[in-house]
Amino acid sequence: MNGQATAHSVVEASARSKWISGAIVAAYALLTITPLLWIFLTSFKTPTDSIAYPPKVISEPSFEGYCNLFTIRSRQAPEYMASLPPATNYCDKVARERDVVIAGPSKTPGRLMNSLIIGFGSTFLAVFLGTLAAYAFSRFNVRLKDDLMFFILSTRFMPPIAVAIPVYLMYRQVGMTDTHLGMILLYTAVNVSLAVWLLKGFIDEIPREYEEAALVDGYTRLQAFVKTVLPQAATGIAATAVFCLIFAWNEYAFAVLLTSGVAQTMPPFIPFIIGEGGQDWPAVAAGTTLFIIPIVCFTVLLRKHLLRGITFGAVRK
């Protein structure tokens, strides 16, 4: 009887069905990352190889895409080219082979920097405000708690273009169009709703007994919050911060409508990496690869908390 029960168990799949499931899932996974791998491979191709037919999987590795991503180049007369001293570095050498010289750095480092400044700035603010609000919602009897929580979440559902119209006018009035501060405040406002909901979930899980013990020991409420709740919520705060950072890093609609130069981030910039004579695909692929790598790393780190992140802390495992 016992043997029969395990052989026909309804909760544990048979070895054969496991093997088939594994094969199908692995096949889907390989199919789904093919576009990403292709972009990665393209970033190490020469422009000619990148548009070869049939598509080349294996090609001579080249860093031309990365060189082109970070430099601007200009075409010079052959006499001038001949008069130049020998190329000093890899990018110089590649450029000479194409009969161009490197004229200076491109806008890419500045755009990457903007993404970092705006990403970290808004993440810090959103997590700071979110932790305070989440603690209050978790521990105190706030009047209209459910309504306030719904209000906070509902702001995240606003269509970005609908918000961008008045924000554009508002920022124009106060001179915040195309500024880091303007974008940081805007992203903080979008992220704070996620931060409050996620962190409330994390703080709800910390037993109240710790704070009560601290209060008994003579700590004030604030001291108890800083000394017992914050350290215990550290993992939750870190996970929330990563979610906020990824959102700000990826955001496009506000960035393309409200920034044009000074505060432009990577997403609106990447499509405009255009080389001589049309789209420079290896350079675009290089920009995309550099942009995506941090997200891939964070996804792997965050995989245990992803579910919380995409359901505002409601579903936990």
Next chain:
Amino acid sequence: MATSIDMTNAVPIAPISQASTSRLGGMSDRAIAWLFITPTIMLLLAINIFPLLWTIYMSFTNFKANMGWVKYRSVGVDNYVDILTDTDIWTAMQTTAHFVFWSILFEVLLGFGLALLINRKFRGHSLWTTVILLPMMLSPAVVGNFWTFLFQPQIGLFNYIVGFFSGVDPGSFQMIGDVRLAPWTIVLVDTWMWTPYVMLICLAGLRSIPDSIYEAAEVDRASAWRRFWSITLPMVMPFLMLAVLFRAIENFKMFDMVNLLTNGGPGSLTETVSITLKRAAFEKWQTGWSSALAIILFLTVFGAANIYVKVLNKVKQR
């Protein structure tokens, strides 16, 4: 003896509970609660609610943001009447509905299917799950941009692979430029990107079903088919609803991916409502008119968000 133990236990409890309610040297709980919540609320009022009110105001005017010096005037509900009777808006709504319906249908079928398979806990399932999750973490704009490369006729990898397996010449069809294919192109990329989202939530639903229910069904000799329809599906349903509602809201207001993949083209064939709104607000500068459209979009989304939060509270795990 017993009485004295009770006494020693009873005496210290009273002062402790008193100490924990008195807040000497600290603020009252009420003050802390408001001090902690107010900054968030203020920020949201300034960046979301104030602009929203401004949008409502503008939606009743013929204001044009690129001609701020021209005196604008109130036009009553003309903008709203105009939008609701505009055939282009209804075309955009149909385009959006087509996109929302088909992308969500494919995401649910694929996502639920994958979740059922992954739930069999074969060896290496967590590694493959992480790989599958990657697309949904990416920037929709960047995704839209690099898929234009994969969809290049002749040289694009997508066209090549389709050509390789079907025998069709990869240079003979354009996913982005063709009037028949373009509406399906945005569905395809969205499905690629967001199937993992539906999968992850369905997986949580499957894992929330206690084994004992299946064991009880086994005792009753219920068939696998019957178990799926009577146990699995109803128990996963709230989770599935959660995923579907969220994707519906997000895809209804989809802008970034479509803007970079097709930019609403060819013509206005893949022009979702958000792209219509962008064109009206930031290219034609019909600020008053587009504010009215923004309010209509917002009300629709707000209604759906209300239902979403109700489902969210239903599946909330304590």
